[in-house]
Amino acid sequence: MRALIIGVGQCGTKIAxxxxxxxxxxxxxxxxxxxxxxxxxxxxxxxxxxxxxxxxGKGVNANPILGREAMKRDLPMVMRKxxxxxxxxxxxxxxxxxxxxxxxxxxxxxxxAEALKEEYPDSLVVAIGALPLKEEGIRPTINAAITIDKLxxxxxxxxxIDNNKLKEGDLDxxxxxxxxxxxxxxxxxxxxxxxxxxxxxxxxxxxxxxxxKAFGSFATVGYAKADASRVKSLSRxxxxxxxxxxxxxxxxxxxxxxxxxxxxxxxxxxxxxDIFEALDYLTGKIRGKQIFRGFYPDPxxxxxxxxxxxxxxxxxxxxxxxxxxxxxxxxxxxEAKEEAETKKKELLSGLPDFDDIYPAGNEDLSEIYEGSFxxxxxxxxxxxxxxxx
Numbered sequence: 001m002r003a004l005i006i007g008v009g010q011c012g013t014k015i016a017x018x019x020x021x022x023x024x025x026x027x028x029x030x031x032x033x034x035x036x037x038x039x040x041x042x043x044x045x046x047x048x049x050x051x052x053x054x055x056x057g058k059g060v061n062a063n064p065i066l067g068r069e070a071m072k073r074d075l076p077m078v079m080r081k082x083x084x085x086x087x088x089x090x091x092x093x094x095x096x097x098x099x100x101x102x103x104x105x106x107x108x109x110x111x112x113a114e115a116l117k118e119e120y121p122d123s124l125v126v127a128i129g130a131l132p133l134k135e136e137g138i139r140p141t142i143n144a145a146i147t148i149d150k151l152x153x154x155x156x157x158x159x160x161i162d163n164n165k166l167k168e169g170d171l172d173x174x175x176x177x178x179x180x181x182x183x184x185x186x187x188x189x190x191x192x193x194x195x196x197x198x199x200x201x202x203x204x205x206x207x208x209x210x211x212x213k214a215f216g217s218f219a220t221v222g223y224a225k226a227d228a229s230r231v232k233s234l235s236r237x238x239x240x241x242x243x244x245x246x247x248x249x250x251x252x253x254x255x256x257x258x259x260x261x262x263x264x265x266x267x268x269x270x271x272x273x274d275i276f277e278a279l280d281y282l283t284g285k286i287r288g289k290q291i292f293r294g295f296y297p298d299p300x301x302x303x304x305x306x307x308x309x310x311x312x313x314x315x316x317x318x319x320x321x322x323x324x325x326x327x328x329x330x331x332x333x334x335e336a337k338e339e340a341e342t343k344k345k346e347l348l349s350g351l352p353d354f355d356d357i358y359p360a361g362n363e364d365l366s367e368i369y370e371g372s373f374x375x376x377x378x379x380x381x382x383x384x385x386x387x388x389x
Contacts, residue, residue, distance in 0.1 A: 001205040009105030012098035032059035050074040060103035067107025101132030101140025110150040145326030203294035222308035238278035257288030257312025265304035267297035
């Protein structure tokens with residue numbers, strides 16, 4: 001299965017950089033030259049600066065209008081670069097990584113997603129976006145809500161990662177962001193690594209594409225991993241992957257339409273009874289009752305890894321909180337704006353125009369302001385006499 005990772009904006013390009021580290025095809029797009037230079041693993045020829053004529057290569061300061069305009073201006077260049085990378089081989093999935101609360105990512109990603117859908121109709125376009133922290137304020141929340149709305153009409157699925165998970169644990173801020181980014185890459189990479197690989201029951205590319213083609217709804221990738229010698233209940237480990245402790249999005253998994261589970265580990269641990277107990281539980285729990293599965297016994301492995309993908313989700317507290325907060329703010333802002341306009345009109349109503357106060361402009365100013373101006377010749381003579389004295 002072929003996937004192309006395209007990072008947009010600061011957050012998105014950092015994630016794409018990690019994908020490049022683990023040998024995925026990746027492209028980095030940003031309005032900030034400094035952020036592109038900061039990357040370590042995406043090759044230089046696959047780093048694209050957009051909107052330079054608009055921003056001078058200094059970013060858009062979290063302004064999605066500028067981010068959108070930057071992507072529009074340089075979209076032909078971006079699409080040519082993507083075409084040169086793809087060549088004559090098909091791409092099964094475009095994964096667009098970005099931050100929902102930023103400017104370049106929030107503004108530019110929907111523009112690029114729409115162009116990819118038009119240019120490559122047989123490929124999936126899946127958005128992988130990091131939701132802003134509640135403490136980041138209202139602007140990132142507004143950006144996120146509007147971007148969610150736009151992408152839900154374009155992308156096949158939206159995999160949202162809740163950055164509020166950063167607050168769990170005692171990591172410093174740099175380590176916390178790195179952990180979130182690494183988690184995204186680890187889960188997607190682990191899932192893709194098991195597609196089209198021989199196993200007792202194999203997941204192929206068509207299975208993954210079916211699950212991800214979910215009408216612009218939300219998806220979440222769960223994950224659980226443990227040393228095989230410490231796994232007392234494989235069923236419990238599988239269930240852990242799609243419960244809140246294994247997910248990075250606060251969502252009601254019962255609303256999911258589709259599910260996919262891949263299990264990889266030493267043969268002696270992959271007990272059929274435990275596996276089907278967990279899968280029966282998940283099948284009964286989700287609304288769509290459809291679970292694709294892959295089992296990969298590997299005697300070389302000493303760990304058990306479970307990757308779970310749930311899609312077609314419409315019930316997520318993480319998403320609802322952002323949308324409701326944005327709506328309430330937008331409503332209060334528009335009311336305040338309308339009130340300010342009304343007060344301005346009331347205050348300024350009844351004022352005459354200049355033409356109502358002053359005589360016509362072609363009259364002699366000396367007549368209008370007679371006696372108001374001094375005789376400049378006399379003033380000049382007086383100043384000269386002082387200098388002579």
